[in-house]
Amino acid sequence: MELKILSAVLILLPMASAVFIYHTRKLAHLLTSCVLAVELAAAVMLTGFVGEAFELPGVCGLGLNFSDTGLQSWLCILAGFLWLVSGLFSGKYLKQDSKNNRYYLFLLLTEGAIMGVFLSADLFTTLVFFETMSFASYPLVIHHGTQSAIRAGASYLSYAVIGGMVSLMGLFLLWTLLGTLRYTELAEAVSSYNGDSKGIFLAGCLALVTFAAKVCMFPLHTWLPGSYGEAPSPATALLSGIITKAGVFGIFGLTAKLFEGSHQWGNLILICGIITALVGGTLALFNTNLKQTIAYSSMSQIGFILVGTGMTALLGEENGLAVWGSILHLTNHSFIKLVLLLVGGVIVYNVGQLDYDVVRGFGRGKPALAFAFLMPALGVMGVPGWNGYISKTMIHEAIVEYIEELEHLGEAADLYHVIEWLFLIAGGMTVGYMTKLFVCIFLEKNTNPTVQAKYDTQNKGYASKLWLFLLDGCALMFPVLGFGAHATQDKIAAFAQDFFGSGVEEHIDYFSVGNLKGAGISLAIGVVLYVGFVRTLIRTKDGYRNRWPKMLDLENRLYVPLLFTVLPFVGAFCARFVGSLFEWASKLVNKVLFFRYNKYVTPGEDHYFARYKAEDPGVRGYRGQLAYGLALFGTGFVVVIAFLLISNGFLF
């Protein structure tokens, strides 16, 4: 078996079977599950081919390149696993839905495309599959077909199209400047490039846009609440859990291959990352919708991954901690969001709505669900012992390491001190909003006693056995990954680090006092935020209130008016002006030709050029004839030609 065949199975099998499955009637779910299981198995088999690569010259014009490194096969495994769990979960979730074959069609198409992204060995291939993935996942977002879903989908699609085109521009520039887009050749091409490096940086920034939009990097995050909120929960789990990671993979590629050790790039990603983490955290704290809170949480956590990625560029050769931290936070976040959003799915399935006031108290007396929610929540908060703690600590340590390095060199490290604190505050926000969610759903009683009574009657049979098995089985993973970090997370990171080329050599004591201190600060900030902010401002006597000012809605206040009203108006105005020049000119000629003769000649009234009235009213004379007009026109024409000929020195 070759990598080629395996890649064909990973990319083409789901796409081909999707079309077939679309036409089956009742077997769709079963067949989809089988395909997804095969995909996971194939992804696991990829680990046997690490280091291999192949190309398909000429396909799509430039030729596609594929390779298999540790990181890539690990991402494929993640994708395979998440797709399988989400696919299995979809069965009952979509039971009453008449359009579920369409859902499976695009579910499988998206899987094939994302495998292509993860197996790609150059930026061109990455972008080709990335765009395919964006478009294939669009029908998943608008699956319910409601007004708000379509609006959310429009936003999602706009980001995909505009982001994709901007990135394409970046790739054009890179291709022209460097002559290659392959990950293996980029570093060399950059070092041997002797022009202005600003061009490459600009190209990199443009190429970043579509990936940044997909990972919800601030200020390209405005599609997030709509799309995450409107998509069916299993699809949201994929959007948040793994489709964002395709964007992260693109950013990894740019950072590790194109801007290795570039401080300018490192700072850009770092600062964008920390802003994203803070904005996401803030919005999650304010939000009062179950799925949107988890969505903003995704944004915030991706901010952490970006901070780690930025540190890999800043730290240069000694970036092992940052590399491990980024890869592990990516992994942990995928698993965590899968379970959290599927729990959200169980709630939507039973309740049908997601507002805090409605779902409040739903989880009381449902220990299996509470367990499935609590484990990933503790993980994402970074509580020592759960998985998120490990990766957050590593990223934190990477910042600390860089500060020490700078101070050792005698350079100013103020900026990075600030970033370290912001990082801890963002961690605190995570604690705050996850506590808010858990308390609301699982501890508090609904304000309406009849609703609470209804929820209590659902304590049995609110979820199928398969669902609870999937959820609790996955939830069990988080403490295992956390407490057994050396046996699990270290292995994963060591396996996947080859994409960056460096990793952690020495043994890290995850539970040392220094490391626990960071987590402790975050937890303390979180408690302060929850008690001081959520309990006083968001949770009022009449229920939860979102107090985020409407003025700050970037999408509806700025992007939509700008893109769909102002710019098209200006553009269309200019286009119409330029486009009508010749029409006006011909109208003018018409007017000259038929000057003052409207009585006899009526141009435009008839479909022939002109019509002469049968009766001549009697006014005769030289100026009364059409010949006069023609003579005028002819004279003008001769003058123009003569002028042209003379000015070109043709006559004299």
Added chain:
Amino acid sequence: MIRLFLFLIIAVGIPAISLIAFADHDTRTANVNLICGLMIGLISIGALSFGKGTCWGWDFGVFALRFGVDGCTRIFGILFGCIFLLAGVFSLEYMDHDHAPHLYNMFFLLTFWAMLGLSLSQNLFTYYMCYELMTVLSLPLVIHERTDGAMKAGMKYLGYSLFGASLALFGFFCLSRFCNSTDFVVGGSLKAAASTEPGVFLFAVFCLLIGFGCKAGIMPLHFWLPTAHPVAPAPASAVLSATITKAGVLGIIRVIYYIVGADAIRGTWVQYTMLTLALITVFSGSMLAFKEKLMKRRFAWSTVSQVSYVLFGVFLLTGSGLQAALLQVIFHAVCKTALFLTAGAIIHHTGCTYVSELKGVGREMPLLMACYTLASLSLIGIPPFAGFVSKWQLVTSGMEVFGGFGIAGGVVLLTSAILTAGYLLPISIDGFMKDGTIKAHRKPTWRMNLPMMVLSGALLLLGLFPHGLLAVMTFIGELL
């Protein structure tokens, strides 16, 4: 011998069949005649295209008619044949309740005949003859509906075309001072005199380029497109948009690469003016399509924009630019045919012409709208569809030559791609996702579905495997 025979089949056989099609008032036999004529044309031009080109010529004193086969003939001739055949199959169903299908069939075939002649022409005089013939023979297609609007649009089409053609003719007269012959010779046949009088020479070339550019819809001579396309029957609009605009492109390619030679105008004001005009047209066309509410006129504006992508590639005057332009010629023709045929199917089966009326049309005609979606993704330039390949090549080859112009080209082309998404995708989304009152009287039959499936399948295959096309385009190397 057999090649001459094939040529005669095209030259004499197709008009003969068209006359039979005209004489036959029985729709069924007239349709059979139409398809036969198109098939015969396609097969003959396909067979002619293999092997080296023989030239057939007749001299009439000063003028000479010359026909033959070369690289451009292969690409354009076979493209014209395929598009006409698919649109012809589609029109079988579209025209079934028409008032004069026999007239339509006759002029459809005759236009096809003129266009095959166009692709086979081997000197400028022959090209000009066929070009005018094509204009005149396609006019009855535009005014087929016989309404007032159609008549007016037809006159506008004729006016613009004649203006453009006479501009080209004027350029042709001026240019003849500077050329040894007006035969299409690889690399051109320019006399040394051209360099002594650059002003007049460049002016003559400019007139020729703008004149032929009129058919390709370059601004400011583009206005006939959005007027003429919406009124013609849909298969005729498809052919007008996909192939007749390409006749202008072919004229420009012939002038630049076969009469004056690319070197003669490289770096002159002619090149920069034409590049600027092409870019302005790309943007304005997309912008106005985005604002347009009438479906077919929207597609016509889109043609204005997309054909100027081709011109941008041609005026780069490099091998890779020309290759990208030819790819765009083919891909745009396929995409735009698919779009106009979709519009035709919608108009024929539901009677709706405005974009806002199309909510829910995807549920009425799922297969057709799925094909439409694929074609629009390709026209936007979403990988892995064909449009992506040509756009990638256009922009990268632009950037290779001109720093500033290349980047401006990239920005304009990508802005236009975003606008393209803005005017094409809402039709799909509304069609599939929204509920509307739209109702199809009947379901489209295979005669409408088959051409659509062939076209959208071709877009996917050509996008994934453009090698075959690139192999046909190796002749570009000789041109520079």
